[in-house]
Every structure is written in C-alpha cells, then in structure tokens.
Amino acid sequence: MEIQILDAGTLNGFDVEVDVLVVGLGAAGAASALGAREVGAETLVVERAGGGGGTSAMSGGVIYLGGGTALQKACGFDDSPEEMLKYLRASVGAGRDEAKLELYCEGSVEHFDWLVAQGVPYKETYYYGQSGEPPTDDGLVWSGSENVAPFRELAIPAPRGHVAAVPGAAGHKVMSTLCEAVEASGAKTKFNTICTALYRERDGRITGARVETFGESHTISARGGVIITTGGFILNDEMLDAYRPEARKCSMRVAADGDDGSGIRLGMAAGAGTRHLDKVSVSLPVTQPWDLKAGLLVNAQGQRFINEDAYYGRLGDNALLRQDGRCWLIVDDTFYVKPDYGFELAAVGETPKELEEELGLPEGTLQSTIEVFNLHAKRGVDPLFGKREPFLTPLTTAPFGAIDCTTENARYAVFTLGGLATDVDGRILDPDGRVLPGLYGAGRSTSGLAIDGYSSGLSLGDGTFFGRRAGRTAGAR
Amino acid sequence: MEIQILDAGTLNGFDVEVDVLVVGLGAAGAASALGAREVGAETLVVERAGGGGGTSAMSGGVIYLGGGTALQKACGFDDSPEEMLKYLRASVGAGRDEAKLELYCEGSVEHFDWLVAQGVPYKETYYYGQSGEPPTDDGLVWSGSENVAPFRELAIPAPRGHVAAVPGAAGHKVMSTLCEAVEASGAKTKFNTICTALYRERDGRITGARVETFGESHTISARGGVIITTGGFILNDEMLDAYRPEARKCSMRVAADGDDGSGIRLGMAAGAGTRHLDKVSVSLPVTQPWDLKAGLLVNAQGQRFINEDAYYGRLGDNALLRQDGRCWLIVDDTFYVKPDYGFELAAVGETPKELEEELGLPEGTLQSTIEVFNLHAKRGVDPLFGKREPFLTPLTTAPFGAIDCTTENARYAVFTLGGLATDVDGRILDPDGRVLPGLYGAGRSTSGLAIDGYSSGLSLGDGTFFGRRAGRTAGAR
Numbered sequence: 001m002e003i004q005i006l007d008a009g010t011l012n013g014f015d016v017e018v019d020v021l022v023v024g025l026g027a028a029g030a031a032s033a034l035g036a037r038e039v040g041a042e043t044l045v046v047e048r049a050g051g052g053g054g055t056s057a058m059s060g061g062v063i064y065l066g067g068g069t070a071l072q073k074a075c076g077f078d079d080s081p082e083e084m085l086k087y088l089r090a091s092v093g094a095g096r097d098e099a100k101l102e103l104y105c106e107g108s109v110e111h112f113d114w115l116v117a118q119g120v121p122y123k124e125t126y127y128y129g130q131s132g133e134p135p136t137d138d139g140l141v142w143s144g145s146e147n148v149a150p151f152r153e154l155a156i157p158a159p160r161g162h163v164a165a166v167p168g169a170a171g172h173k174v175m176s177t178l179c180e181a182v183e184a185s186g187a188k189t190k191f192n193t194i195c196t197a198l199y200r201e202r203d204g205r206i207t208g209a210r211v212e213t214f215g216e217s218h219t220i221s222a223r224g225g226v227i228i229t230t231g232g233f234i235l236n237d238e239m240l241d242a243y244r245p246e247a248r249k250c251s252m253r254v255a256a257d258g259d260d261g262s263g264i265r266l267g268m269a270a271g272a273g274t275r276h277l278d279k280v281s282v283s284l285p286v287t288q289p290w291d292l293k294a295g296l297l298v299n300a301q302g303q304r305f306i307n308e309d310a311y312y313g314r315l316g317d318n319a320l321l322r323q324d325g326r327c328w329l330i331v332d333d334t335f336y337v338k339p340d341y342g343f344e345l346a347a348v349g350e351t352p353k354e355l356e357e358e359l360g361l362p363e364g365t366l367q368s369t370i371e372v373f374n375l376h377a378k379r380g381v382d383p384l385f386g387k388r389e390p391f392l393t394p395l396t397t398a399p400f401g402a403i404d405c406t407t408e409n410a411r412y413a414v415f416t417l418g419g420l421a422t423d424v425d426g427r428i429l430d431p432d433g434r435v436l437p438g439l440y441g442a443g444r445s446t447s448g449l450a451i452d453g454y455s456s457g458l459s460l461g462d463g464t465f466f467g468r469r470a471g472r473t474a475g476a477r
Numbered sequence: 478m479e480i481q482i483l484d485a486g487t488l489n490g491f492d493v494e495v496d497v498l499v500v501g502l503g504a505a506g507a508a509s510a511l512g513a514r515e516v517g518a519e520t521l522v523v524e525r526a527g528g529g530g531g532t533s534a535m536s537g538g539v540i541y542l543g544g545g546t547a548l549q550k551a552c553g554f555d556d557s558p559e560e561m562l563k564y565l566r567a568s569v570g571a572g573r574d575e576a577k578l579e580l581y582c583e584g585s586v587e588h589f590d591w592l593v594a595q596g597v598p599y600k601e602t603y604y605y606g607q608s609g610e611p612p613t614d615d616g617l618v619w620s621g622s623e624n625v626a627p628f629r630e631l632a633i634p635a636p637r638g639h640v641a642a643v644p645g646a647a648g649h650k651v652m653s654t655l656c657e658a659v660e661a662s663g664a665k666t667k668f669n670t671i672c673t674a675l676y677r678e679r680d681g682r683i684t685g686a687r688v689e690t691f692g693e694s695h696t697i698s699a700r701g702g703v704i705i706t707t708g709g710f711i712l713n714d715e716m717l718d719a720y721r722p723e724a725r726k727c728s729m730r731v732a733a734d735g736d737d738g739s740g741i742r743l744g745m746a747a748g749a750g751t752r753h754l755d756k757v758s759v760s761l762p763v764t765q766p767w768d769l770k771a772g773l774l775v776n777a778q779g780q781r782f783i784n785e786d787a788y789y790g791r792l793g794d795n796a797l798l799r800q801d802g803r804c805w806l807i808v809d810d811t812f813y814v815k816p817d818y819g820f821e822l823a824a825v826g827e828t829p830k831e832l833e834e835e836l837g838l839p840e841g842t843l844q845s846t847i848e849v850f851n852l853h854a855k856r857g858v859d860p861l862f863g864k865r866e867p868f869l870t871p872l873t874t875a876p877f878g879a880i881d882c883t884t885e886n887a888r889y890a891v892f893t894l895g896g897l898a899t900d901v902d903g904r905i906l907d908p909d910g911r912v913l914p915g916l917y918g919a920g921r922s923t924s925g926l927a928i929d930g931y932s933s934g935l936s937l938g939d940g941t942f943f944g945r946r947a948g949r950t951a952g953a954r
Contacts, residue, residue, distance in 0.1 A: 002909050003908070003909060005681060005748060007679045007680060007681075009679060010679075094718075094722035094723060095718045095719060095720075095721075095722035202484045202486060202487075202679060203484060204482060204484075238910065241571075241572045242572060242750070242751070242752040242753065242898065242924075243572075243752075243753070243755075244572075245570075245571035245572035246571060264908070265750075265908035265909060268745070268748065268749075268750060268751075268907075268908040269748045269907050269908050269909075270748065271482060271745065271746045271747065271748050272745075273719070273742075273745060274719070274745075274751070274754075275719040275720075276719065276720070276755075277751075277754070277755075278720075278753075278754075278755035301780070301781070301861045301862070303778070303780045304778070305778075322799045362849070362853065362860035362861050363849075363852065363853070363860070364845075364848065364849040364852055364853075365849055365861065368841075368845035368846075368848070368849060371841065371845070372839070372840075372841040372842055372845060375840065375841055376839065376840070376841075383839035383840070384778045384839050384842065385778070421719070430745075430746050431480070431741070431742035431745040431746050432479050432480060432742060432746075433715065447719075
C-alpha cells in the first residue's frame, strides 16, 4: 500500500468531520477510540479489514500487567510497581523509554481494572509450566524471564501474564470484547477502509486524512487529531531490508494482513521521528514443555550462548540475531520429550562425540561444552549463564539428541517492535523530539516498552495503555 | 542543533540564489560540489566549521577502491570489478543496496583516476602488515577481510585500501586536496555557517534553506537542489539512544564536531525514508601488530567467537554487539607483543587454568577453548572460524596473558553508518522509495555501501563516489 502526504490547502472542505480519527482497529486502536470517547470526542475508527481485531486478535492475548493487580492478588502473588519497573528496566533492552516504563508500572493495576470494566473476562487462577498463554482458561501465567538469571537477582519475580478466560490463545476474546466496547462507546467504525494519505497544513499540522473504501475515496477532517494504530511492518519486505533483514529468515511472521508498515510510513512521510526500527521480537518455542529447558542450546561452534530456562522470546532474539539462526537444543534421554510445536531431531548419538560428529560440529567442541556444563551442574550451578534448578541435570544418559533450531527447519515467530517516536500521551514527535501537531500513535506503529528481550504481553499492554492515553489526549483538544 | 522545516510560501524571495546548495564540506560535500561544477551549476557549499574537512580529514584517509585501479596494477595486484563485487556482497551485511554496490564496483577504476585528477597524490607502493593506513607513505594496503575466512573462499582477494602519499593517517591530505579542488572549481564556500532549516513548497518540494553565520540568518534558494552531506550522528546521544544505544559504550567516537545528525534530522523532518540507522562501524584494533592475530579472542564464557585474523572492524562489531563488549585476547609467550594502541594486560597465568582463574572465568571454559584450538591448530586448521596460517600457533608456552578488550578499558572506535535513503544518483527517497523532490544526500548522512562488518575506506569511497553523482544530478536540473 502506497502512502502520501497531501496539501490541505487544495481541498474545499472535507467530506466528513470528526474530532478524532483512529486508523486501525487492533488493541491499540480500540483503546484509542475508547480513550477518545471517555473525554466525549466524536470518534471514527477506520479499519482496512472487514472487521476489528488485527494482529491482536491472532495473538495469545497475554497482557503484561503487574504491580499487584486484582488477578495477581487473587492468585496469591505479591507484586509492586517498583519490582515490576525493576524487571522491565533490566529486561527491555538499552534505549528504553524511562517515562513510559514508569507510567506503565504505576498505572498497571488501574489498567487491569479498566480492561475488566470493558468486559474482558479473567478467571482468578494461576497456571504453571507454560510460557505465554496456557492451554486452559486460567488467568495468570509467567510470560517473561522474571524468575531466571539475571533478572531473578535484580527484581522480585512475579508472574505478570494476564490472559482472558478462554482455553488457549485468547487474543480473539480480548479483541471481540474491546471491539464490542468500542461500538457501545458511541465511536463510529468503518471497515474495509484504508487510510492512504494525511492532509497537512502549510505549518506542518496534520488536520485530516484520505481514506478509501472499495475504490471510493473520502476525505476526513480530524479536529483533535489522527491516531495511527496500524501495527508494525513485518509483512513489508522492503522495510525489513531497510531495518532488520534477518527477520526475513523467520518461518512465521506474526501478523494480520495489514502489517505492512503503512502507518509508520505515513508518519515518517509527515516528518515523524522513529525509534528502534531494527528491533523485533523473535520467539523460539523449543523449550515447551519446560522439561526441555534442561537441554543445552548450542551454536555452530558447539557453544552454549544463553541460559536455556529464559523465556522463549529471549531464546529467539539471541538465536536469530547473535547466532545467525544456527543452533540446536542438545538433550539426553532422561528429560527428552517431543516439543509441543513440531521441532524435529537433527541428529542422535550414543555419546557426545558421536552426536558432535553427526551434527558436523568441530571435533571437541560439543564434547567440552557438555563436560563443562556437567561439571558445574553436578554442583547445582551454571556459572556461564546462571540457569537454575530444576533444569541443571547433567547430560549423561544415552542416547543424546539434537533438536533442530536452525531457521531453515525450526519455528521462529517474529514481529516488529520499533516505530514512530511518541511521548507518553501518544503525541507523535519529530526527529528533534518536538510534537508533530495533529498526529498521534499507539501500538506497534510506535516504539513502545519492549526493545530487546521481549516478554509476552508487552505489545497488547502498551498498545492498550498508551492507546487509551492517546485517545484521551487527542479527544480533549 | 535544532532543525526545522519551514513554509517557502511565507518568504518574499530568498536572500541568495544558487543552482546547488551543498551542506557540509567533508569528502561527500567536496565531491558533491565538484560534481555540480562538472555540469556547470552555480554551487555554494556551507560548512559549520571554520574550514573544510570534517570527519574525513580526521580519518585514516583510506579509500576502498578496486577492480584493477592504476595503483593496484602498479603494485602488481590483479583485481576485477566482479571479484570486488563478490567480496562486498559477502561482507557488507544483509540489507545491502545492490544497485549502489554494482555501480561502485563498475566505476571504481574511473573513480580512482578522478581522485588523482583532483590532485590526490598516491605513491605506487604496497605495504604489508597493517590494517588500514600504514605508518609510511605507501599507497596500497589491505583494509578489509578479503584474505580471511569466509571471504577468501568467496572472492579472489586483493588489497583495495588506497591511501594518499603521506605517512600515517592521510585523511587530512585527501581533504586538503579536495577542498583546494573545490575552490579551483569555482564553487563558492561559506564557513562557520550552519543550515538550520529547509524551505518546503506546498507540494512537498524542497527549494531552499536557511543558514546561520555568527547569529545572522540568511535564506538561500537552490533551484537544482539541496545536497545534505553533514555526516553521521555519533555525537548525538539522543539519536544513539533511539537507534544504537550500545555505541555509547565505546571509548572513542570517530567524529568532527558536526556529527550530531543534523542533516539526517533535516531529511527526516522533510519526510525522508531512512535505512540502517542502527548500524555502526566499530573498530577494535587489538591485533596490531598482526602477530597478535595468533591470539584467541574470548568472551565472558571463555569462548572464541570470531576468526581473530579478520579485519579489526569485524572484530569490533562482533565484540561490542554480540558479546556486549566483554572479551579478552588470549596470548602466549611465543607471539605476545605489546599492542600498538595502548591495550593493557588484564591477567597473566602460568597455565590456562591459572589464567582462567585470574580472569574470573568459569572453571573449565578457557581451558577447553585453548585445548580445542590447539588440537586443530596442530593440524593447521581452525574448523570453528577458519582462521588461517600464519596465525594458527598452538598456545602452549607460559606465561599466558589476557589483553583487556572490554569496553571499559579498551579502545573501541565507533561511527554511524545508517542514514537517509538515497538512490544511486543521490536523490533522497521518501518512505515508499519515491523521490523527495529537491533533496539530495551523500556520505554518512545517508545509508551507503557498508551495513555490517566494515572494511576501511568504504565511507570516503561511497561519500566521494555517490557525492559526485549527487552533485551532477542536482546540478543538471
């Protein structure tokens, strides 16, 4: 989809006038519309698909919240905004947005209540043993690396994955609920409608947009502002080549059809700044069931490179971006189980040496990796990467196996994290950090909380949290 | 420095009118001005410093050229555009610009002749044993990883570092010559002058700029176009936080005062697309003299991670970005010499085990790394990373040492590589890849040939090559 910036001065008035125009109806768009309606703004949401939901509806529906939410309390977990902030500061990567992180942690309890008030159902039960959404309808899960090295030492761990009460992936439930709330709020929605251009005044202010529905074009004035919530760009190969070419090697792009970066390109063409367009979330869900965390993830030199008990979003980032997607999970017969997601064995051997040969690894490499791991695991420690019990089983029982985690053969699930620069109220910023008048954004069209080392639920989390704020800000104008 | 996009419609004519306005007088700016003059355009160059040169003048002055230049031939080296292209394709990283690479390799012989015609002096002698500029006034050096794994197998190696005939760093010689050529060409130059704003017509076209000299403001119309050649953004901490925070850990930022990204921000504010803003060149010159390439560069887990005979720009990228700047070069007594650039020993030990303990590495890690390396080195191979003779000495002779290569204590020299998106004629492109009328760019304000795994001379190379093309294109309008 091509985008344009047009001269508002060439128009004789707009076809439609609203206070707030929201472009895209995923989680961020729904929250933006609800926020705008909270302050009484006349609100129109346009969505290119035939209905609301977007990539959010296809997701696991995990929302990363904490600080002592009602759900955390009901499940018996203590948490505080301070500990949540410590974890996020330590885990989201360099170049983080301190102001957004602080506000998000402070407002997380209230934000959970707001989601419940919109009608999102949560069962007050905790599920152990699954990274991300559980197979059941339980409400609370671990969805990050809170209780593994090095984060366990840096912040008191608590599970913060809040999952709507349906078995398995719950994104559709979150989104059907939020879309109903949008309809009930009095916001208007228009589907099968894409935004192809923004209208700009001579002073740079954005005052409206051009949208297209089944080949027909309309102009819409947005007195308060246009809010871009069109998602990321994982389906746009040209943009991936420009910002993160390695993502193209991943077998699974987590995306609804609309994730072609149109909103990011609209913002950039209007003069917006960007942040972290090279950043992606890469999941490598090979340690599912968790028994497999006892395995050793080794690279093409037979070396370990991460604590394998880390959340699979951390495994994926490291495997793809630091090891070029060339790695294998080494297992022995005591803990091997077939992985949940269809990973295959690349090689089997009666000894580490035989497995090393089968994999074509240089002589001595995998053998010494296993020896060094076993030496320490017998003492109950992993001084290389800090992996913890119960995953410190020395690998001694034949046969040994290597689960294929190469990008050619394994499941790597990827989506983009970077986007337009925004302030905490969803205002889009120019390259100097000044407000670009009339333009707002939220969700994966913008740079949010997570940069590196993803924890699941941060995208639905920051999309709804800062989307709602963007809606309120634009709507209050 | 803050930048702005202003409405050209508010002006009653410009103070000064030229055909081409070049912003910045480094290598790219000089070549742009010369290119514009070649087609007869009235040309003004503004430079914020008191004289021309920029970061190019502070550099080693290596220019990466090949394909069979007069200098390569005089020194007895065969090369062809095809082999040069093979090497660059393999080494510059994913997301490369094929069209630019092809044109550069095809035009490289002619470009060398052009540099000579401008007056840049080259001595027709070859110097062996130095990565980058030699201590002598010799003309040709290895300045990349052409003759090491994996590139040696992918393209016929040839030295392609062309260095002007002065001892040591030659950037000042290249730039004094090019600046004289600019003056002789009839282009006007104005120093102590910064460009703070671009003027935009209602249709988006850039038609001029506002510049400031000692607090006085002038407007300049550029009928053919404005060419941005203001360098990268390694001195702008906010931009580094947004695009490559790790670069802030480097002890040495390779930059003249002006490298604050002002030109990139001007372009972005005008609606330009960008490419690879996260990419940096990081040099870790620890293997100088080359004897030290026999050492083993190990990370915080005592593991090797690269063939140590690679060019120090590759060592730096990998050390900083994949190993978080935590590594040491392990040496033994047979080949240890003091590194040229002031690296210090972090630890010494009579045995690998003792050195491992001194460094605080996990038990068994460094020991097995040395054992595995020695096992293969005795056979004359390095199956892990493909390091070659004469650097495959088994490490057996006490004492053993560890040269400190951590970011805290070692010399990491960094500059940015990404920038505005341009076509092969220097036209700046919007986020959809369409020409942004009136705006041109070259050098490190733009994304050029190198993305990852730098070879020295590519920045002066693409800056002058595509700068000249930008000047000709803008000047011909």
